[in-house]
Amino acid sequence: MGRDLIYHISAFFVFVLLQLFVFSQLNFLEYGFCFIYVGFFLMLPFDFDRILGLIIAFGTGLILDIFYQSGGIHTAASVFLMFIRPGLLSLLNPKSGFEIGMRITVNQMGWGWYLMYASILIFSHHLILYSLDAFSFSLLFKAMLYAAVSAIFSLVMIITVQLLLFSKIKT
Amino acid sequence: MERLFHLIYRYRAFILFLFLEYLSFVLIKNRTIYQQTKIVKAGIEISGRIKSSTSNVSEYLNLKEHNKELQVENAKLRELLAQRANSPNQSPRGDRPPSVLQQYYYVPAEVINNSTNRFNNYLTLNKGAIHGIKPNMAVIGSKGIIGKVESVSSNYSTVVSVLHTGYYVASKITPSGIQATLKWDAESSEKSRLLYVPRHLKINPGDTVKTSGFNAVFPPEVDIGVISGVELSEDATFYDLRVKLFTNFNSIKHVYLVGNRLREEKLELEQELSNE
Numbered sequence: 001m002g003r004d005l006i007y008h009i010s011a012f013f014v015f016v017l018l019q020l021f022v023f024s025q026l027n028f029l030e031y032g033f034c035f036i037y038v039g040f041f042l043m044l045p046f047d048f049d050r051i052l053g054l055i056i057a058f059g060t061g062l063i064l065d066i067f068y069q070s071g072g073i074h075t076a077a078s079v080f081l082m083f084i085r086p087g088l089l090s091l092l093n094p095k096s097g098f099e100i101g102m103r104i105t106v107n108q109m110g111w112g113w114y115l116m117y118a119s120i121l122i123f124s125h126h127l128i129l130y131s132l133d134a135f136s137f138s139l140l141f142k143a144m145l146y147a148a149v150s151a152i153f154s155l156v157m158i159i160t161v162q163l164l165l166f167s168k169i170k171t
Numbered sequence: 172m173e174r175l176f177h178l179i180y181r182y183r184a185f186i187l188f189l190f191l192e193y194l195s196f197v198l199i200k201n202r203t204i205y206q207q208t209k210i211v212k213a214g215i216e217i218s219g220r221i222k223s224s225t226s227n228v229s230e231y232l233n234l235k236e237h238n239k240e241l242q243v244e245n246a247k248l249r250e251l252l253a254q255r256a257n258s259p260n261q262s263p264r265g266d267r268p269p270s271v272l273q274q275y276y277y278v279p280a281e282v283i284n285n286s287t288n289r290f291n292n293y294l295t296l297n298k299g300a301i302h303g304i305k306p307n308m309a310v311i312g313s314k315g316i317i318g319k320v321e322s323v324s325s326n327y328s329t330v331v332s333v334l335h336t337g338y339y340v341a342s343k344i345t346p347s348g349i350q351a352t353l354k355w356d357a358e359s360s361e362k363s364r365l366l367y368v369p370r371h372l373k374i375n376p377g378d379t380v381k382t383s384g385f386n387a388v389f390p391p392e393v394d395i396g397v398i399s400g401v402e403l404s405e406d407a408t409f410y411d412l413r414v415k416l417f418t419n420f421n422s423i424k425h426v427y428l429v430g431n432r433l434r435e436e437k438l439e440l441e442q443e444l445s446n447e
Contacts, residue, residue: 050184066214072198134290
């Protein structure tokens, strides 16, 4: 348990600090923006307490909102992601079921499963984020375009960081 | 009663979810109020430090271009100065107070963070409260308007860019003097829109758009852009006007913060009027 805790706390720091220091001003194809901090939410254990999860998502989102001076859009999007995550996990339940202590990474879950899981969560997070930023129906289509391009960027970066830093640690 | 508690317990995650989403919406809606709080100011200070350390690198890459821009601006100012010195009918200055003679004062600043690809864009500048910066000061670049100061920490300030879908700028079309309102439509970082120009007026593409100075943020006659597209549909009350902005928002580095010494007085007077 103690090791798990260190693992997730270090994931929090790696992803949030990467967001603040490296990806805070990086653009991709003009529209795209990388929200790599979402990677931390994706890696939380599959049986993580729902209440605690929501509170952590709220806190993380608030840090980002204060940094980007963006009101509450990161907070709203993060809380939404964390709320739908348990449902999605039980929906995508692998054939053999989850094992205790299993980590949600590309290595352990396989590429197909992980891409499905991560892209759904990342896209819904980004869609909420950009729709709230636009705050009007006339820009909704544009918000979807921004969300899609950014989601690809975030997904690639999250998987890269995960393979580089979080794949060798054995449970 | 026990059943109620059971119900609440069963749906506790959903209830908490709704509550937290409600809180975030309150934060979004009251953005301007909560931007003045201490914690957000501390956030601006910290993010300002981080951003200024990363922007040092990119600064060297664009040094040549920025130098050129500043030189062009200097030439323009020298020309204006020469014109003024030569003009015979200088208005007598008399004993007007300095706040009237020099209503606007300028503070140079550097952009350390800037976005153009969001729906509501902001900039961060390396000047703050200790340099005399206050919320609602205007921000202009060498080519034209940029935005207005939103919040200020001790060393940094954040600026609402003209590229913000909720920000309106009182402007006018020159030389005709037609009043209009500039508002961004998130189409492109080079273009914006002019609203509320009634259809009976004649609009020429290529006319310059400048600030009117009516909203006490920008001084009058600051360049905004040129009219690049004029459309008028059959049943519309107003024109559909596009403005090509002079400022290239993707490469701004050196800006001026403009303070208005008479702003308080103007607002007070207008407030009195609306109270009656």
